[in-house]
Amino acid sequence: MPKILIVGGGYAGFYTAWKLEKWLRKGEADVTVVDPLPYMTYQPFLPEVAAGSIEPRHSVVALRRHLKKTTVLTAKVTGINHATKQATITPPVGDPYTFDYDIIVVTAGAVSRTFPIPGVADEAIGLKTIEEAVAIRDRVLTNFDKAAAMPAGPERDRLLTFTVVGGGFAGIEVFAELRSFASSLLSSYPQLTFDDTHFHLIEAMGRIMPEVSLETSHWVLKNLAQRGAEVHLDTQLKSAVGGVIELSTGESFESDLIVWTAGVMANPAVVRGSDFPVEERGRLQVRADLRIGTEDDIVEGAWAAGDITAVPDLSGGGVGGYCVPNAQHAVRQGKLLAKNIVAVLRGEGPKEYLHKNMGAVAGLGIGYGVFQSGKIAIKGLPAWFAHRGYHGLAMPTWERKIRVIWGWINNFFLGRDIVSLAAVTTPRAAFEEFASRPKPAVEAAPVAAAKAPAKAAAAKPAAKTVAAKTAAAKTPAAKTAAATSDVAPADAAPAKAKAPAKARAPKKVAAEVVEVAEAVAAK
Template sequence: MSTTERPRILVVGGGYVGLYAARRILKKMRYGEATVTVVDPRSYMTYQPFLPEAAAGSISPRHVVVPLRRVLPKAEVLTGRVTSIDQDRKVASVSPTVGAPYELPFDYLVVALGAVSRTFPIPGLAEQGIGMKGVEEAIGLRNHVLEQLDKADSTTDEEIRRKALTFVFVGGGFAGAETIGEVEDMARDATKYYPTIKREDMRFVLVDVADKILPEVGPKLGEWGLEHLKKRDIEVHLKTSVNSCVDGHVELSNGVIADSNTIVWTAGVKPNPALARYGIALGPRGHVDVDGNLQVRGTDYVWAAGDNAQVPDLVLRAQGVENAWCPPNAQHALRQAKVLGDNVISGMRGFPQGEYKHASKGAVAGLGLHKGVAALKFGKMTLRFKGRIGWYLHRGYHGMAVPTWNRKIRVFADWTLGMFLKREVVSLGAMENPREEFYEAAAPVTAAAEAKKAAEKPKATAS
């Protein structure tokens, strides 16, 4: 971390909004006008819409992330967490990954912490659940699912096989529907290499408290997606919640029971709890309360956007829709970040700030290879696509939306190779504990040496 007399613009969070806002500020800023500092516990930004495809092996996990230091070479990038903020002193408390915490003064603040998984006090969930918010979880899910196939193929115990081949997904929004679609596709392909496992031996279960799935693409495409998943022998339980999942024994509110080693939790998100320690105005659900110009209410030096902010939808409000808020998706986050970056520069120079207005362009979702839905809006007209065309539109949109041309090219290269080469179905479960094998080899030797030394010590003392 460098010290400077220039004003500091502190960006808390290196996700979609943090990355794009910092890039915009650096692009618009005059040379030497300010120092931009980005603080995040990870040194990379994750493009979350690609996590289901990374879990299915359609995209290399490295191509789903964007290294912050490479994309923001003119910014300070600090790996750590901003644990609290003193607004009176304009000082942030930073806890680095190693070393003692320290204070970081700032003049302007951008809050882009994003969201965390929304969970409930369900017995066994913390011990059994697998999230889908980060690339680490996507890799872990892929390895875990293939490892369950390895287990089932290596035993004749029916109870063990049944538990290994049952996969429960909770949440029917984008993350849940896309993940179960991609993972089921991968598992179906993998059965070609397991002589004792057929698709009929596997049980995929999707659970949601709502009465529909994929609400973001509209009722018609959501209904098509529901019927499509059912045709693939995926059990779907709507208006249903999870009562318990202790030791993998999943009990649903409708009485259905499923014993499973795999419980994937994608039932929504909530604002990062750390916001409560930042001394800024929060809405009723914990989001940062911002005006139409993305400035935090009651301040003239703090801005926020993305999943952690309650951003008014000025387009819908102009049409008479009261209390309309922008949904937490990549489409809005990208555009909010650009407006936020421009407003930080304007606020720093004392110029008027612009308001964020964006009419939704629609939504796309992938449900596995060659399967998807897309609802594209052109003014008051909405065009709906499903099947292979919806899948092409899904990949085309997100392929162009992923940050940097470096990542765009790598992602499209992955997809192109996937057209000619078979999907990899190898499990790298040892990645979860890479030192385990070495420890098992080294520990006995070390223990034997210490035992020998202890045995020789009395002899040396006696002589």
């Protein structure tokens, strides 16, 4: 069977494998998916995860649970040599090894794109993974806990100041969701007021959300201002060293949470480790039929889709002539890619990818949203329902759909869960604090060495006394004194010290004492 290797288990990779399982005949091909994570993340839900509206595990799809006929490897692809059709796979444990394939599908996605701004790499956090969304949620909750126990002042202001960099869809959604989250928390923290919380969004362009009309973007700005959130347009972040935000306008403030959403870039680890053609922005050069290559040069047996690629947008609505990197394109490209692979295996021709943008929908916190499709714009509560309805149905697999929707229903009646699990990053801390440990050998040795000289010093006086008594007993005067005296000498050694002398020759000593006594009596 031909071996199909899928590099990346995100939107495009998961849907490609999922549909291949559906459309491939038994024994027609062997499919393997390689990804560092064992799950696919539904990224449109990340802002709601960060705001506590969705349980984190409900927004991811376990690859092994839903890809029954596919081999799933939790590892990294660190090299692709398509000339020999070999990939280098690096597992989390063990040495890298070579994987031979016949067809390769590159769907490794994108990562956060940053700029060399001082402090960003050390202080900011992205919003591309479920782990980042959970960390943002826990930071907000932990900061509220800390601030509630502090008096008003600069330190408390820093804890309750939250900053988002980037005014695209992801940035506006997480910014608005966090504002909604913070407002709902105030009822549980009577020590804090609405005016104690501060929200800043920094956007270098003169508008936000380019996917919607200018009128709709203005409505979003007005709505955020009414909810106490400040948006800085035509403003650049100059520095974030130590959490001190310095803007190009001269403004400066301290912030304990900085979320970076100012763009993405194709996964550089996979792109640089391959021998595939790359366009000027660092993305894989892909044809409209999703085969890697150009119009004049096709790389046989190599396919790609999703955020790592530059796929021509035949609808004419793309930026720079290419499809924008979003979930809407990645999902549909993955489905078509699976169809095209099956078609080529069966000797048929592939189809070109064509998708006209259906519109854009965004959630801005509980009860707020915007929807834009052509000239039709819906705002407020109806758009919020449209947002949840669309993404609830777009979530892959019915098992995940039910979990997400059931979670929304629970939150409607019970409210959001406000428990911070920040300590999960150091799960053994509580155990280690009170765990008993054996004393190190380096401490036991000096104690034993200190006791040894003390015992030797105590033994030396006793030994000297025994030796002195033995020597004195050999002289006639000493023998006479010992025999005639009824009282023991004042400096006599203790009974234990005399024991060695008695043990020497008790009968001989007694005879000598009697002989000396008789001689004295005769005189």
